[in-house]
Amino acid sequence: MKSYQILPHVADIRLKVEADNLPELFMAAIEGMMTIIKESKAEEQEREKRIIEVESADATSLLIDFMNDILYQSHTNKEIYTEVNFLEFSEKALKAEIYGIKVDDFDEDIKAVTYHEVEIKKNEKGNFETVIVFDI
Amino acid sequence: MQINKDNLIKINDYLWEIPKSFRSDMRVPARVYATEKMLEEILTDRSLNQLINVATLPGIQKYALAMPDIHEGYGFPIGGVAAMDFETGVISPGGIGYDINCGVRLLKSNLSFKDVEPYLESLARELYSEIPSGVGRGGKLRLNDDDFDEVLKRGAKWMINKEFGKENDAYFLESFGCLENADPDKVSSHAKSRGKDQLGTMGAGNHFVEVDRVHKIFDEKIAEIFGLKKDQIVVLIHTGSRGFGHQVATDYIRIMMQAMPKYGIILPDRELACVPFSSPEGKAYFDAMAAAANFAWANRQMITHEVRKSWKNILGDAGGELSVVYDVAHNIAKIEEYFMEGKYKKVIMHRKGATRAFGPGQEEIIKEYRSAGQPVLIPGSMGTASFVLVGTKDSMKESFGSSCHGAGRRMSRHEAKREVRGNELREEMEREGIHVKVGSTPGLAEEAPLAYKDVREVVDVVEGAGIAKKVAELKPIAVIKG
Numbered sequence: 376m377k378s379y380q381i382l383p384h385v386a387d388i389r390l391k392v393e394a395d396n397l398p399e400l401f402m403a404a405i406e407g408m409m410t411i412i413k414e415s416k417a418e419e420q421e422r423e424k425r426i427i428e429v430e431s432a433d434a435t436s437l438l439i440d441f442m443n444d445i446l447y448q449s450h451t452n453k454e455i456y457t458e459v460n461f462l463e464f465s466e467k468a469l470k471a472e473i474y475g476i477k478v479d480d481f482d483e484d485i486k487a488v489t490y491h492e493v494e495i496k497k498n499e500k501g502n503f504e505t506v507i508v509f510d511i
Numbered sequence: 512m513q514i515n516k517d518n519l520i521k522i523n524d525y526l527w528e529i530p531k532s533f534r535s536d537m538r539v540p541a542r543v544y545a546t547e548k549m550l551e552e553i554l555t556d557r558s559l560n561q562l563i564n565v566a567t568l569p570g571i572q573k574y575a576l577a578m579p580d581i582h583e584g585y586g587f588p589i590g591g592v593a594a595m596d597f598e599t600g601v602i603s604p605g606g607i608g609y610d611i612n613c614g615v616r617l618l619k620s621n622l623s624f625k626d627v628e629p630y631l632e633s634l635a636r637e638l639y640s641e642i643p644s645g646v647g648r649g650g651k652l653r654l655n656d657d658d659f660d661e662v663l664k665r666g667a668k669w670m671i672n673k674e675f676g677k678e679n680d681a682y683f684l685e686s687f688g689c690l691e692n693a694d695p696d697k698v699s700s701h702a703k704s705r706g707k708d709q710l711g712t713m714g715a716g717n718h719f720v721e722v723d724r725v726h727k728i729f730d731e732k733i734a735e736i737f738g739l740k741k742d743q744i745v746v747l748i749h750t751g752s753r754g755f756g757h758q759v760a761t762d763y764i765r766i767m768m769q770a771m772p773k774y775g776i777i778l779p780d781r782e783l784a785c786v787p788f789s790s791p792e793g794k795a796y797f798d799a800m801a802a803a804a805n806f807a808w809a810n811r812q813m814i815t816h817e818v819r820k821s822w823k824n825i826l827g828d829a830g831g832e833l834s835v836v837y838d839v840a841h842n843i844a845k846i847e848e849y850f851m852e853g854k855y856k857k858v859i860m861h862r863k864g865a866t867r868a869f870g871p872g873q874e875e876i877i878k879e880y881r882s883a884g885q886p887v888l889i890p891g892s893m894g895t896a897s898f899v900l901v902g903t904k905d906s907m908k909e910s911f912g913s914s915c916h917g918a919g920r921r922m923s924r925h926e927a928k929r930e931v932r933g934n935e936l937r938e939e940m941e942r943e944g945i946h947v948k949v950g951s952t953p954g955l956a957e958e959a960p961l962a963y964k965d966v967r968e969v970v971d972v973v974e975g976a977g978i979a980k981k982v983a984e985l986k987p988i989a990v991i992k993g
Contacts, residue, residue: 383923383924383925383926384583384923385556385582385583385920385921385922385923386582386583386584386589386920386923387584387585388924388925412646431765431769432768432769435781436765436768436781440765443761443765447701447705447758447761450647450705450754451701451704451705453647478647479647480645480646480647480648481646481647482646482951483646483715484646484714484715484716486609486610486754486757487609487757487760487761488761489585489586489782490586490764490768490780490781490782490784491584491585491586491780491781491782492585492780492781492782493781508585510585510608510609510610510757511716511924
């Protein structure tokens with residue numbers, strides 16, 4: 376189970392993500408972020424595979440660092456990533472294959488994924504959740 | 512802890528203080544410039560909680576300050592000003608923002624409204640086609656790695672040497688368009704590849720190029736010093752360091768997050784990530800930030816070149832020259848000195864959504880403007896009004912030589928889009944005689960004036976508080992954005 380919800384913020388955009396395990400939480404976050412930067416995408420075109428490796432101090436930082444790395448890939452390759460496949464995953468490090476499709480432009484310019492008040496926690500349903508603020 | 516009006520002490524009609532006793536981790540009080548009415552609105556979001564968090568940072572001097580255009584950000588509020596002790600204080604990328612040296616440049620022409628009016632539609636169209644805007648659109652300039660590093664080292668000056676400007680353009684920019692400590696080796700390859708094709712591009716969001724008409728002069732003497740008069744046509748450019756600066760900030764926040772435990776720094780919010788200014792990480796960030804600031808000055812220089820080209824294409828020789836009035840940074844850290852506790856003290860000034868506003872007599876101000884003070888350029892919300900202010904002696908004493916930076920958001924983009932339709936807004940602006948050229952119509956709605964505070968109220972507060980003085984009001988006649 377995984378879900379994301381885009382929430383408003385005075386100046387920026389927030390994304391609430393929830394999942395019953397950490398890899399799924401990370402996937403929901405990427406899915407949400409990609410929807411913000413490009414809502415409609417042509418699925419049928421050929422996809423480019425890229426490998427991402429990230430190491431961080433804890434699971435929360437790992438999530439934000441992973442998202443920022445994918446955002447960087449999107450901006451420089453002009454790609455939207457439609458699939459994430461974890462090759463390795465722990466609370467402090469991950470290795471993933473990501474699959475991207477080319478786009479001409481983006482709907483929204485996310486400058487960065489911030490660490491503002493982000494903290495992965497278990498909610499009352501026993502799922503992992505957090506809210507992420509983007510600088511737009 | 513929720514803040515309400517009773518927690519604030521009124522210092523005067525335009526200034527309020529949250530005392531140090533409000534929260535045990537505050538090192539200094541927090542002050543906000545606002546009228547009582549504006550304060551009530553500020554209290555509806557969490558910007559003052561964020562300002563209190565700033566007041567907890569190691570080495571902060573006197574008070575954490577918020578300008579009247581304050582709104583909730585991430586880490587620091589937008590509109591935040593903080594001075595850190597040079598020897599014992601920290602530097603925090605979150606206190607500068609992701610868009611390093613986002614700023615404003617004002618160009619003046621010799622023409623008046625009636626000279627330009629018949630050509631406005633074609634001028635607006637030409638500016639839109641000449642200046643790349645929007646998300647993901649690159650510029651025309653392609654530089655090799657060595658030249659790109661030179662841009663990072665020399666900022667606007669490099670562009671001017673390559674004939675993308677007039678010789679004296681750099682003289683009229685804050686810091687002459689170049690921070691000398693910039694070090695390209697402190698910048699990641701990621702930042703360089705993200706910024707490589709973005710010189711001379713405007714970007715999206717609230718960035719714009721506007722053709723304005725000087726609507727009103729408040730101070731004839733200072734307006735004359737700045738070369739401004741009623742009905743004159745001027746051009747206002749608002750943009751920053753694009754993906755390059757965003758990546759520099761992202762990289763260093765990550766580095767600092769990892770380094771903080773080593774320095775024993777514990778913070779109420781991760782986004783405030785900081786390290787001692789004197790540490791290797793602190794110095795590296797300061798030099799990388801300077802490279803991003805230089806990128807932004809080079810970017811506004813390239814856009815100036817594109818504006819001049821469009822101007823000449825449409826108006827020909829009769830258009831005359833466009834010369835630089837000034838260029839200010841509103842997201843930056845700088846080393847400055849202020850008189851505190853009986854002596855001048857060096858500080859690391861953090862301004863995030865705040866403008867330097869040096870008063871008359873300051874050495875850093877060029878001799879042509881020194882008797883007046885530094886020009887302070889305040890872009891208003893789209894289609895409303897922008898202002899030219901000037902710094903005062905009081906800003907040096909009261910607000911670390913700082914003032915506001917714009918209107919300040921009050922409504923989310925989402926809410927703005929629900930309230931206003933982009934095409935209706937465009938029609939309304941066109942009815943008012945504003946020529947609108949924009950890439951994204953929903954993007955237009957996000958920037959609707961109702962999503963912002965009234966810029967007039969904001970500048971009236973800084974003037975009332977004595978930290979800046981109104982010189983001229985500008986009214987847009989053409990708006991170009993992504």
